Amino acid sequence: MPDSLPRPGGDRAAFDADAFYHVLDAERSQRGLTWKDVAAQTGVSASTLTRLGQGRRPDVDSFARLVAWGGFTADQFVHPPKHVQGGFMTNLPTYLRSDPDLDERGVQALEAIIRAAYDQFRRQG
Numbered sequence: 001m002p003d004s005l006p007r008p009g010g011d012r013a014a015f016d017a018d019a020f021y022h023v024l025d026a027e028r029s030q031r032g033l034t035w036k037d038v039a040a041q042t043g044v045s046a047s048t049l050t051r052l053g054q055g056r057r058p059d060v061d062s063f064a065r066l067v068a069w070g071g072f073t074a075d076q077f078v079h080p081p082k083h084v085q086g087g088f089m090t091n092l093p094t095y096l097r098s099d100p101d102l103d104e105r106g107v108q109a110l111e112a113i114i115r116a117a118y119d120q121f122r123r124q125g
Contacts, residue, residue: 013078014078015057016079017058018055020052024066024070025053035050042065042066042069044062092115
């Protein structure tokens, strides 16, 4: 990937190609499919899927097809610039409450665990 492209966590919004591929691969695996099956179901070429595995970015049409196939949202893979307010920790309760498998008690427990871990490991300064 050329250095001139924005990277996640930089000063500009950035597409996280690695996260996209890993989420896509997990969905493929969970469905018990091969990459050839994914290509057939989505209309995205096998060569595009191979390039994704090599860290390349998909074209916008392939991205849209794969996001729809996986039931993902595009914003899962776009990271805002570091200086933008309202990052992951701000939105954590919303993310957790969007999971239909969690009740309020589970949301609160996970939020406390994640916040404690975050506070322990975040970079200072």
